[in-house]
Amino acid sequence: MARGRNGNTESVDNYLKAILVLEEVLPEAEGNKGVRKEGVAAARVTVKALATELRVAPASVTNMLQKLAAAASPMVEYERHRGVGLSRAGRRRALEVVRHHRLIETFLYEVLDYPLDEVHEEAERLEHFISERFEERIAAKLGHPKTDPHGHAIPAMDGRMAARESMTLAEVAGGGTFLVESVSDRDARRLRKMEVRGVGPGARIEVKLRAGAEGFRVRAGGAGKAFDLTLEAARDVRIVRPASKRTKK
Amino acid sequence: MARGRNGNTESVDNYLKAILVLEEVLPEAEGNKGVRKEGVAAARVTVKALATELRVAPASVTNMLQKLAAAASPMVEYERHRGVGLSRAGRRRALEVVRHHRLIETFLYEVLDYPLDEVHEEAERLEHFISERFEERIAAKLGHPKTDPHGHAIPAMDGRMAARESMTLAEVAGGGTFLVESVSDRDARRLRKMEVRGVGPGARIEVKLRAGAEGFRVRAGGAGKAFDLTLEAARDVRIVRPASKRTKK
DNA sequence: CCTACGATTTAGGTATACCTAATTTAGCGC
């Protein structure tokens, strides 16, 4: 039970969202070393990746995918043993849920003065249950923002979203000065840590490779103290290359 | 699945809320003609009444009550064939859900500029999913309001709620002038109709018994046009007796 | 080419929350 405003259950929406995330991330993630067979549309998402992302047993994923793919107008393209991708309708819905999530986060932060590291959890729950009206009203109240407080782009109503030219901090080869585009909201502790150190969207950071160990040494905006980031953590920070004058709110 | 912020499912919360409503309404409703056996604590809510309120089959209610009553610390006092009542814990939770509902309604109306007749539906869904933090933040934003936009009292955090001295319009014997305390939000059409006619919380209305038919002829605040209300509709309007200077926001 | 391993799927089970149909119970009128 427990259906969101549209006809999907909360579970289904979560599967769609997870597929979207994994589809977008795959071409950059390791384990898929840039080699993509020509002609093949988009990287297919594996059952295992979905199971991990959703913290669910692989068998549960297979079951759900079979059901989704069997629907009248499926949200998902699925072939046994060959992974899944979103159909056009599925992508539309997934982007709508992401839009909800990011608008809610922005709203909690801007209007309800939530601490930055608490917005994600609340948005994760509410994203499934708000109506179109609610979405529209908070978007209007916020002046139709383009990004959420973590720096992530908010998809437009029609599902379009600004393409990103950014890279993750983990991909930085030599070090240098960068502008922070976004910081992942998935780990609240890490997020708070970064926030305290002055690393947030729009911040200018200096990055050095860490001598000896893996990872980076980072100093924010001149003001902050330098601190270390593991490779793992660096993967959660997206940066823009040349530290131009470009400013993000 | 789909649990609200506490451990209850959405369904369980809805049962608790329904029991609360029926417990409070019973002593005034017909079919229970004021005769209550002395000593008996509170009117017990029947399975049938719950089934009707929740739009669910009676068998489903029996099942659910058995499960609720069998819990470690039950939210409900239930004996086969003798109806249900809320336990202390159950009443606390039910009042919390009502508090959520009414705060959300107020928030949607005041902050997000919802039309009055749309707040109920949205609140009905969201009340189960907001966190304590969300509740606290909107209450603060609104200045800890005492009533929602329909004129219903908002329970305090500790579950206490202003006792009401009001009566329903349906109980008016002869007619006269009254102050509107509240208008039920359960029927959006009716609510909109009343709003257009100027009948809302705080309004002063003149009431006459309708000649011939059942029901009432009502005129709001001198300004509005007179119109008819069925007995049914009159039961959804609560009024305060002497039309004193008392003002409600 | 063929095998072994990891990924995937199938089979069978749990819990929630509904349903309908059949049965039982309470209590009223006579």
Place this chain on the structure above:
DNA sequence: GCGCTAAATTAGGTATACCTAAATCGTAGG
């Protein structure tokens, strides 16, 4: 005190979304 009826309960079934354990598939390495 009996029977009748409405209310309540039991019995058995559905759908969702999980789970574990047991098969099976695909493919990379030998």
